[in-house]
Amino acid sequence: MKLANVAALYQMRLRAQLGQELLALLGIAVGVSLLFAALVANTSLTGSFERTTKGIVGKARYEFAARGEGFDERMLSKVEGLSGVAAAAGILEVRAQARSGRLRRSVLLVGVTPDFAKLDGAVSPVFSYGWLADVTALALPTPLVHELRLTLGQSVILDVSGHSVVARLGTKLQASDIGSLIDSPVAIAPLHYAQALSNRVRQLSRVFVVPKAGQDSRVRAELTRLAAGRIDVRAADFDAALFRQASQPTSQSTAMFSVFSAMVGFLFAFSAVLLTVPQRRQLIADLRTEGYGPRTIFKVLLFDALVLGVVASAVGIVAGDQLARHLFDQRPVFLEMAFAFGSERITTPTTVVIAAAGGVAASLIAVLGPMAPSLLRGADIEPLDRKPGRLDSALLSSGLVCLAAGIVTVIARPSLAGIGVGGLVFLTVAMLLLLPLILRRLVALLDLATEGIRSIVPFLAITDLRDPVTHLRSLAVAATGAVAIFGSVALQGAHADLQRGLDRTSADLSSIGDVWVVAPGRANLLATTPFRAPTLRVPPGVISRFADFRGSFLDVGDRRIVVYGSPASARRPIPRGQMIDGDTTRATRLLRAGGWAVVSAALANQLGLRVGQRFVLPSPVPTPLRVSALSTNMGWPPGAMVLNSDDYARAWGSDDVSAVHATLAPGVTQAEGAQELRRALGPRSGLDVQTAAQRERDQRAASREGLTRLTEIAALVLVAAMIAMAAAMAGMIWQRRAFLARMKVEGYSAGELWRSLLLEAAVLVGAGCAIGALFGLLGQSLLSRALTSVTGFPVLYSVAVVDALLSCAAVTLVSVAIIGVFGRRAASIDARVGVR
Amino acid sequence: MSLLSVEHVGKTHQVGPYQKRVLVDVSLTMRPGDLFGVWGPQRSGKSTLLRLAAGLEAPDVGVVRFDGTDLATLRKAQRDALRLRDIGLVQGEGPQSQAFTVLDHVAVPLYKRFKPRQARGRAMAMLKKLDVAECHDARWHQLSDCEKALVGLAHGLVREPRLLLVDDPTAGLDTLQQQEVIELLRKAVVEQNVAVLMTSSMLAAVTEAHESFTLSDGRLLPVTDASRPGGAVIELRRGSDQQRG
């Protein structure tokens, strides 16, 4: 058959089935949009960071990066003096907080020189401006300027390195100046000015190096020699790898949720397409009788599927783009503590292709799948032979095998992310395989239970549920609910477990001291910004003792871990309840003694460390330590390490602290203590005083913010499932109107028919959701275990029965309510339709 | 030379657990311009006979030849092509697909040969010829029994077949309407030189054909065969329907 004729055939059927085609389209579009939005969110996160990095480093191949706060700027001329080096440029990066009035924002103060132009990066032009040589002013990206409500020439206060300094806003940077850095919280200043502001005279934190042509390995060797084991020599874009590693949990959880959303969307589409299966079968039967061969029929079906898939994917991608803009656009706050990155949205052709391919594939499977047996046989289209006995036992045995595999995975505590995901897949497949059997048992039970009821209502509901013609559609409805609830219960439950774990970690970390003196700013939540310890004079009887706390980020391998130097004098220098392998009391004793460190399990795993083993910490002054215990990652995905504060000072070769703890004298409240400390610091100090309670609150808020995206996607999945089930059921009910009319001719009332439709919907949706919830709880335990052992997050597992029941009930109620509205209209059909 | 020849054909269907002998040693020869009628009650094998003649089913024993060629020796695709072009099969139930309008239904057989516009044009012309053009936009289930019969014929004839197989076109029609349908078939036989094999559950309808048969326990017997006494054939001769009225 000619293509034009296939199209004509499609067109004539479309007129008759527009509603059903639109439902199918909606289903696929929902799946594609969620998949697309999640893909965009993920690629944007790492992509925008990579672009920013590339924009800065330009042609540079290597970076010479300080392990602590910085190294002497004379190192730059030494690097430039190396024989293989073509060009080099140094920068100073210091974490700071910018204030204007009551508005404040964490920024990365970057000191640069006109040398930067030599790197030829995307942002080079701005560095070559003449003003950089000797002005004493800051340049801020325009969005940041607006956020702080600043005007050119106005003053901005910077809290940096433990004091407050006033700087002038000299330039508003446009996207044309700094490219993708425009959305990053950076403050750019001439190097000397930045050094002066941050009190880091003659210091650099990084030198970017462009080797002469063909001299790469030579330069690397020369740089390594120069670094003498105290400075990191690595690829210039190494930060991107660190970032990828750190953002992995975010990306993975988003991806996993998206897969579930896509599955729900697909089931949605599948049940919508199933509504049109009888019509397609009839069409094929007609065409076969005419003498059209299997190739023509395949073409006709393929055309159906492709039109549906392509249109739905296009709609889905447009909708997904909107989702990515408005819902998935917030960035994970916690990553800002260790990385400066933009919020650019990046849509790559790959993303579009993957999403569209998903949509078209879903459509192909949904349209061609149910027809495959007839197509393959090439014979006349007849209903599939139903051999319930054999199919049932096959379903049961394969379902049980999958379930067993899933449970084994749960018990085995997967040590690889892949195994965890595999376990989830097993559980999902087991659920889908067992669903038909459970549903059939349920209907039989219902039949038995309502035997004694004098009403047509249960009878009609039960016979509809048993109707072989609509059986597959009923299953698809139940499966949609099951998959959506499964995904949402498993992921939300694991999310809640993680949240509880993180909350306890926040409490543990904050309670090391009663009141904290720290550098201000949200980016300093983990107390990683160093400053010179101030001298604090407080009236006697308020503070019983002060202790120095030190902490910072350190790059170990491809991980940017957080290292805490905890004071030996603290009541609990090691956060309780974070131990995975080892004993807190012993670890505390060893830490106080010095030379021992608590290492997070995932990090230890990567480095091949066990308890008791020695290792050298790659700090500014490489320092040998021994592992006293293995812990969780304490909420920082790449990993964490706790050592003695004095060990830390030696390892960093500096007495700077990142917090001063005050232990309160008996009878003094945290608020009173904080007030005295504030008074002692004086108004000009760039430091902040926080009570343990306050710090805990802030940390909790930050960790919640980082995980909101999960909640939002879960909600979307549930909403999509509700629409899907309601739409599929409504479609089924709509097709049954003529039958309802005939029942009315028999003398049954609209009310009775409506109640039977409601009962049927409630059984189908309710059972699907309940089964989903049950398997979801298994999935939750699997995910929570995987989170602990794979990523090392602190997870507090507790069975989320209440949450499961709630989402189950909510989805069932809302879907049944929507179906009820349609059912009402269907049941009120004119009885006369029932007589020819 | 014969157009359709059915030679000693037998066919058994599996009905639930038991086997039903639908056709037993059935033979039949048709030339262009023949109009044959087969009378028989429902499920007596009339439709099976037509499906065998259309190459939709293969006989268990015996041979079905179209134009001298054993249909069983053709490839499936060849049999398909034959049906699309030379053999029009008009089934009693009309199209299974509810999506088709009458015009679409009549045009469908032409889509391999013509562009959509041409196909529809020819279909419309055929509907006009059979005087049912006014319902071209209706759906099958909205038609009256008589309109269904006529649209069915249009659908069969539109491809200009050499053999037209018509399954029970008189179902649900009153006597006048039956006459009208038979008359149309006679006309088609003469004008298009097509061979028509029709079935009916109304005896009166088939006795109008050039030759009429009945299917009884799977055997094809001539209706006028006086050598077989008794049985349904004699009792329900033409006009006997009114005996109780």
Added chain:
Amino acid sequence: MLELHSVVKHFASPGGEVIRAVDGVSLSIDPGEMVALYGPSGSGKTTLLKIIAALLRPDSGAVRVGSRDVLALSKREAAAYRLHEVGFVRQQPDFVPGASAIDNAALKLFDELRRRDARRRVEPLMHRLGLGDRLRHAGDELSTGERQRVLIARALSTEPSLLLADEPTGNLDSRRSRDVMELLCELCHERGVATLLVTHDPLVAGYADRALELHDGRLQDYVGDSSHL
């Protein structure tokens, strides 16, 4: 039992033309009497049935079943009237696809009896209709004639005083038509059910005690005239 008095129902065609589907029909049927209403398709037979079944209001006239004024029934009462007092035999699509033969037959009893009792109630009727070995069969395991007999069992299950039959043999060949008609005849006479049978098949009309013909909405005696056949 059933009394129609000057019942009129006109429709307006899309072209504005008035179609006199039922044009002043008066008719009375006694208990146990079977009346055949003969007429070609489109003669208003089904319209008349709809009016009697309280599915359609006539423009004027009166319809009484027993002592009940059918036209005065509310929607709810009309449903109860159809459920308990009228048996309505139509064609196959009425078969509930997911249910067995006996459940289909007992369908109208489920509101007043437990399912088990309802089945027990219709079982003798099913045996009577020759469906004794078909009770648990699903719709697709029954022949057309068997399905039609199940629907007759359903219509008679509530022991109605009035039976309406719309082309009860429409899908059957003449032999099975006769079987079904003979059974229907017997049961109606035996149970004293007033029966109105609509058909365009003269054979079927022949079974009735009285045969009437509806022509252009008007009722006349049906003469078994063979001249136009």
